[in-house]
Every structure is written in C-alpha cells, then in structure tokens.
Amino acid sequence: MRPLLFTNARIIDPGQDWDFLGRLLVENGIIAAVGQSLEVPEDARTIDLKGKWLVPGLIDIHVHLREPGEEYKETIETGTAAAAAGGFTAVACMANTRPVNDSAGITKFILERAREVAKTRVYPIAAVTVGQRGEQLTEFGDLLSAGAVAFSDDGLPLGARMMRHALEYAKSFDALIISHSEELELSEGGLMNEGRISIELGLKGIPAAAEEVAVFRDVTLAGLTGGRLHIAHVSTKGSVEIIRQAKARGIKVTAETAPHYFSITEEAVIGYNTSAKMNPPLRTEADRVAIIEGIRDGTIDVIATDHAPHSTIEKECEFQLAANGIIGLETSVPLSLNLVRSGHISASQLVRCMSSSPSQILGVAGGSLTPGSPADISVIDSDQTFILTLESLHSMSHNSPFLGKELQGRAILTLIDGRPIYDPEGIASPHQDPL
Ligand SMILES: [Zn+2]
The missing domain is CATH 2.30.40.10 (Urease, subunit C, domain 1)
Incomplete structure (x- = not known):
C-alpha cells in the first residue's frame, strides 16, 4: 500500500x-x-x-446486527456495510440474537462471521443472563475471553436483584453492564410516550417514569456495588437529571442517547406512523431539549444509534402490532451534525460522543488520531x-x-x-x- x-x-x-x-x-x-x-x-x-x-473512525456502541437468527432483517455483512457508509469503523452488537449471545460459542461465531464478511470492526456484547431470561448469570469470564466487550440484556430489563448481582460479578472482571432501564410494571402494554398525544390517538402510553425509576434504581445499585454501569438510550429529561446527580456523587456511570431522541418528538407518531415506534418511545419537546443539554454538559457521554432493523412485515402493519425500533447507522452523522450547526455543541464534542468516549467506555481501540x-x-x-x-x-x-x-x-x-x-x-x- x-x-x-x-x-x-x-x-x-x-x-x-x-x-x-x-x-x-x-x-x-x-x-x-x-x-x-x-x-x-x-x-x-x-x-x-x-x-x-x-476524524477518528466513528464507533457505535449500540447496534442490532440480527445475525445469527434473523438474517431477513439484517446480517453482519449488510449491517456493517450500513455502518461503513455512515462513517463508522466499529460497531458493538447487542446480544438479543437467535440464539441469544449468552455463551462463548455464539460470541466466537459472531467474530468468525465478522472476519469473513464484515466491513467494520465488530465487538460483540454478550447477554447478562442465560437466554436473556433474567434468571441465571452467564459465564462472564468465558465470554470476555471469547471476545465479548460488555454485557447487556438489552430489550429486556433486569430485575433489581439480578442487576445487583450482575454489577457485583462484572466488577471482579472490571466489565461493563449496559442497562436497558425500564420498569415493566409501568410500561407493559405501552405503545408510545404517555401524554396528550397518546390520549388523542387512543394508544396506551409509556410514562417517562417507567424509564426514570429504573435509571434511578440502576445508578443506586452501581453506587452500592461499585460496578461499571452504562445506561442505554436515555430518552427523558428526568433520566438526564438523575444521571447528572449520580455522576456528581462519583458513581461509575456513563450514558448514551440516540439521534432520534434529540431530533424528533412523539409528534412523529401522529398518523400511527410505525417508523416512529420504538422503546423507549419518542418523548416531548421538553425531553428533547434536556437531552441536548445533557450532551452539551457531558452528562450524556455517547451518541449511539440503537440501529434496530425490522422487515416490512413487522413495520407495515397496525401500530399496535408493529415491532419497536428504527435503523440509524446511515442517519446518525447528519442528525448529530445538526447539534453542531445549531451551536449546541462543538465539532470536537461531537467527535468525543461518536468516537473517543465509545472507545474508552468499551475499552477498544480507536477514538484517536495519535500517531502510531x-x-x-x-x-x-x-x-x-x-x-x-x-x-x-x-x-x-x-x-x-x-x-x-x-x-x-x-x-x-x-x-x-x-x-x-x-x-x-x-x-x-x-x-x-x-x-
Ligand atoms: Zn434497549
């Protein structure tokens, strides 16, 4: 060369x-x-x-590549091609594949497949519990040796006792737990943000509190155990405030949001638009503004996409039946650049959120242009x-x-x-x- x-x-x-x-x-x-x-x-x-x-190659800490098991939605090959086209050189892929990435064999399969077909670097995130069933911890040591970079049951929130044990267990490996913070007793059956628009549309709502009580619980448990916690897809003003206070108290917590939470609001759901259906749901204008402020003052460390591909079968249907989630790898750069254009953050802050911080939090290469x-x-x-x-x-x-x-x-x-x-x-x- x-x-x-x-x-x-x-x-x-x-x-x-x-x-x-x-x-x-x-x-x-x-x-x-x-x-x-x-x-x-x-x-x-x-x-x-x-x-x-x-800039240093962008790193997406939260991606669903769908392989193994749901290759009709995305594969390691197509997902990383989308990542490369979006400016990413590395992605961390979530464990909720079929089978779930809960054993060294699956982690190795993903890495092997990535070596064959991936455009970008691929870092598997392993499940916290076997089968993501929330009952029994996976073998963290084996999974780390196989190449897993963090642990998450993303999509399925952990119970409080399991989260405590996961943080304690992770601490002995200095490993990272990524939390999908959601209190199911408050969110179950919900289809969008709870508020005026959910009432008008006749859709069951998910209150901001469903996220906030779980974020508060998880940072409290991180404080109790000393384990390293990362909060996925922060969507509400209250969550930003809870994380800000936890950081001020010295708790080892980092957080991410996704471009849709600072770009659009629950109004995008009007017309029963299934492309605006996700979990956590799009929130209000006040939440959107607070998320931007959280990025600006460093409360939110990372912009991740939560790239969640679904086929037309799962999205072009009744709103109630539609799957949660949107793709994001090819829109993250332009949407995030809006924060720089509007003067909310500097170009350097943007690169920190999309490259340097993700590399530090996951402990992977990249995030810097240092010679060598x-x-x-x-x-x-x-x-x-x-x-x-x-x-x-x-x-x-x-x-x-x-x-x-x-x-x-x-x-x-x-x-x-x-x-x-x-x-x-x-x-x-x-x-x-x-x-
Ligand atoms: Zn999630």
Whole structure:
C-alpha cells in the first residue's frame, strides 16, 4: 500500500484538543504523522480534502446486527456495510440474537462471521443472563475471553436483584453492564410516550417514569456495588437529571442517547406512523431539549444509534402490532451534525460522543488520531445535502422516520487500517493512482 497523505483536512481529535486545518499521513495502515506541515514520503499519494473533516473512525456502541437468527432483517455483512457508509469503523452488537449471545460459542461465531464478511470492526456484547431470561448469570469470564466487550440484556430489563448481582460479578472482571432501564410494571402494554398525544390517538402510553425509576434504581445499585454501569438510550429529561446527580456523587456511570431522541418528538407518531415506534418511545419537546443539554454538559457521554432493523412485515402493519425500533447507522452523522450547526455543541464534542468516549467506555481501540494508532478514519463532508432514499440505504431494512427527508452532512470516506471500506467517490481508491 502506498502511503496516503491527506492535505487541507480539518483534523479533529478531542483527546488532543485538535481542531485545525492540516495534514495527516497514513503509512502501512498506521497514522504515521499529523501536523500543519509534514515531510512527505516520495511515493505518497496526496488527497486534498478541501477543508472536509478528518476524524477518528466513528464507533457505535449500540447496534442490532440480527445475525445469527434473523438474517431477513439484517446480517453482519449488510449491517456493517450500513455502518461503513455512515462513517463508522466499529460497531458493538447487542446480544438479543437467535440464539441469544449468552455463551462463548455464539460470541466466537459472531467474530468468525465478522472476519469473513464484515466491513467494520465488530465487538460483540454478550447477554447478562442465560437466554436473556433474567434468571441465571452467564459465564462472564468465558465470554470476555471469547471476545465479548460488555454485557447487556438489552430489550429486556433486569430485575433489581439480578442487576445487583450482575454489577457485583462484572466488577471482579472490571466489565461493563449496559442497562436497558425500564420498569415493566409501568410500561407493559405501552405503545408510545404517555401524554396528550397518546390520549388523542387512543394508544396506551409509556410514562417517562417507567424509564426514570429504573435509571434511578440502576445508578443506586452501581453506587452500592461499585460496578461499571452504562445506561442505554436515555430518552427523558428526568433520566438526564438523575444521571447528572449520580455522576456528581462519583458513581461509575456513563450514558448514551440516540439521534432520534434529540431530533424528533412523539409528534412523529401522529398518523400511527410505525417508523416512529420504538422503546423507549419518542418523548416531548421538553425531553428533547434536556437531552441536548445533557450532551452539551457531558452528562450524556455517547451518541449511539440503537440501529434496530425490522422487515416490512413487522413495520407495515397496525401500530399496535408493529415491532419497536428504527435503523440509524446511515442517519446518525447528519442528525448529530445538526447539534453542531445549531451551536449546541462543538465539532470536537461531537467527535468525543461518536468516537473517543465509545472507545474508552468499551475499552477498544480507536477514538484517536495519535500517531502510531491504526488508521481507522472517517472523512465527513459536513455541508453535503442528500435525500435519504430506499435505494441509498445499505441496510437490509428501511424502517426510518427520516426516509424521504433531506439531511445535511455525511461520511464520504471510511478507512480501517488505512484501507478504504467506504469510498463512493473513489477518493482513496488505488485505481486512481497516477502511474
Ligand atoms: Zn434497549
């Protein structure tokens, strides 16, 4: 591989406090040098980025790849192709596959399959309990040895006693528990956020309290046990406040939200739009504003997609019957860039939420442009506008409330170890080499 020299790149790396126009050299799959003026190897190929963003490869901490078991919705191949097209170089995949990723064998299968077909790096998240049944803890040690990076029964909340034991057990491995915080006794049967709109539509609601009492319970148990806790898909103002206070008290808790929770509200459900049905549900304008404030002040560490592909069979049906969740890998960058454009957060904060923090929380490579690190890189055109169409999606599913909408900002080049995994414009393709 010839060395690649990016020039006129807006180089952003929150860990080094970098946000400047400069050059970055990739040699042998490694970031070899970064600076305003660099000595350039003679055989290097120069790519003028004309001010576009060059950032550490984005990492999505919360993705459902559906393989094994539900390959009609998504596969490791299509899901990671969608990730690469969205600017991601790594994804962590949730355990609720069929069978559930609750044993070393399944974790190894996912990693083996990823080695064969994945575009991006794949980090399996294993289940906390056998079969996600909430009764018996899985073998954390075996699963970590097999390559699992964290534990979660995402989709199915743990009971309080099991959450306590999971945090205690995880602590002995310094492992991370990711909580889907939901009090089922308050949410059961709910179809959308509980409020004026749920009453008007005649749909059973899910109160914000169903999430908040569970978040409070989980941070309290993290405090009790000293275990590392990560709260998935924070959707309410109250949850943000509870996490803010827990962090102030020194509890080891981190949190994520998803772009839909700061981009749209429960109003998207009007018309019984199943593409706006998810769990936790889309909330109110006050919640949306509080989520943005949580990202701005660092209460929320991570923007994750909760990419949840479903086939048309599960989505083009009555609202009551429709599956929960939307795809997100190919819309996360433009939706998150809206926070920068509107002045709520800086470009550096965005990169922290989408790359540096996820890498630190999971304890995986990436998240930085430090010379010597693998050349996992995303190049983002923050201005380019496009319409999200069915044809443009790499995911096998298209359950997105943003379909048909005009979005601004997208990845134009994604590299792993210096190799292009997404390069629709042929920016870094070897066949463009002048000979
Ligand atoms: Zn969940």
